[in-house]
Structures are given as C-alpha cells and as structure tokens.
Amino acid sequence: MLRFATAALLGAISLTACAQPKAPETTAAAAPATADGAVEKRVRDALRQLDPNFNPDYIGAAPFAGFREVVVSGQVLYVTDDGRYLMQAQPYDIGKRALATSEGLLAHRRKLLASLPHSDRIVFAPPNAKYTISVFTDIECGYCRKLHQDIAELNRQGIAVEYLAFPRMGLGSKDHTDMVSVWCASDRKAALTAAKSDRPVEAKNCTNPVTMQYNVGQQLGISGTPAIFAADGTQLGGYLPPAQLKAALERLPGAVGSP
CATH class of the missing domain: 3.40.30.10 (Glutaredoxin)
Known part of the structure; x- marks a missing residue:
C-alpha cells in the first residue's frame, strides 16, 4: 500500500492490466537529455492532475521502452511516456528471473x-x-x-x-x-x-x-x-x-x- 496521499492518486484510476515488454532484455534506447526532460515533465504533470501534492523520490527511464519508472514512498510505479497510463505492479523479467529494474532504480536503492x-x-x-x-x-x-x-x-x-x-x-x-x-x-x-x-x-x-x-x-x-x-x-x-x-x-x- 502506498504511504502518502496516493489514495487519491491510485483511487482515481482502475488498474486491470499491464503492458508486456516485447523482450525481457530490451531496454529503452538512450534519448537526448532534452527529450528525457520533456518526458519527465509530462509524467510529473500527469500525476499531479491526480494528486497535486505528488512528490516522487525518483523518476527515470524504465527497463523497457515507452515507460518512466517512478518511486514514491518506496513504491515503484510505471507511467507511459505520454503520461496517460499508470500501472502499480512491478513487471517480472523472465530472462533474468527477477523483478524488472533499471540501473537508475538500482542506483537509487544503493544510495539509500x-x-x-x-x-x-x-x-x-x-x-x-x-x-x-x-x-x-x-x-x-x-x-x-x-x-x-x-x-x-x-x-x-x-x-x-x-x-x-x-x-x-x-x-x-x-x-x-x-x-x-x-x-x-x-x-x-x-x-x-x-x-x-x-x-x-x-x-x-x-x-x-x-x-x-x-x-x-x-x-x-x-x-x-x-x-x-x-x-x-x-x-x-x-x-x-x-x-x-x-x-x-x-x-x-x-x-x-x-x-
């Protein structure tokens, strides 16, 4: 359960399915910093429509294309780059036999x-x-x-x-x-x-x-x-x-x- 005012964030939507990555080892291609910044802003703005107090600990590229990885109060969320869809469950990487994680998320955990x-x-x-x-x-x-x-x-x-x-x-x-x-x-x-x-x-x-x-x-x-x-x-x-x-x-x- 999320530990901040995400009752509004997640209560405003119904999560019934999640997108499946094309291949477990596929990661999003590196994008220019300006493009990444625009995507992050779009994701932040979309989440703030659901909760104006939204304050993530980390936002970065997901380990699969088309999503941002978001950490808030320790919980991992995935939001589409266009800011339209959010999923709460963390996908499983079949190839690695582990939960899918990006280097950015791992670095965030290592720092903690x-x-x-x-x-x-x-x-x-x-x-x-x-x-x-x-x-x-x-x-x-x-x-x-x-x-x-x-x-x-x-x-x-x-x-x-x-x-x-x-x-x-x-x-x-x-x-x-x-x-x-x-x-x-x-x-x-x-x-x-x-x-x-x-x-x-x-x-x-x-x-x-x-x-x-x-x-x-x-x-x-x-x-x-x-x-x-x-x-x-x-x-x-x-x-x-x-x-x-x-x-x-x-x-x-x-x-x-x-x-």
Missing part, C-alpha cells in the same frame, strides 16, 4: 543502503566473502528466524549477511523496543541470535540506529521481513533457502562485493 553505516549493522560474514546481502530483519517473524538458522550455511556458501532493523509492528511497539535492546547489547550478534531463538535479551537503551534503519526500509518500499537486497540494489525478495539465494546472486552481473 549506503546511507546506513556498516558499523550500525549486525554482520555475520565468512573470511573473503564472495557476496554480501543487506537483510532488513525482525526478531519475531518466522521466516526471519528461518533465515537466521541458515547463517552458517550461507557463510559456507561465501555469503555475508548484514542485518538492518525493521520492526514490522512499527516504531514504539514492543518489537521496536526489543530490537533497540538487541542493537544496544554489548554483543549484538549474540543478542540477535538469542532474540530470534525466544531467549530473553536484557532490556537496554542507548543511541541506536533502529529508527533510522526502519525509515530507510520504508523508503525502499519494504512491507514485510526478511527483505533481502544484493550489493547492486536488486531486491531478492523474502526468505530463500541458501542454495536458491546463492543461485539468485550468481545471476546478477556485478553483484559480487559489498554495497
């Missing part, structure tokens, strides 16, 4: 992820990791716990896991305060493992990054946990078994290394 310092993450990493994933996690959700049980195998597969806090019950909830206690523990890794195993964690408070990480997660459009991002900004989805997660990373060109 890079705003979260490495020192504020809870990291489980093998020596000489081949891949690094950023995982927005909750201490209570079943699939978050299942992923944590796979940590040893993920590390054996050469995958480093960098945890970020996303208390799914929201800021101010018990979930939030418990995650603050984890991030304030003297041994964060042990505290997180205990919390995900239903073992008590000593209540603590300190200057902590939980709220900041949660807010960035919202900007990324996260609505559930775990939410896994590759180093290039690709969202790999929720829980995946280690072999499937490694295979997904191997399909991403340039995914090796840390964000």
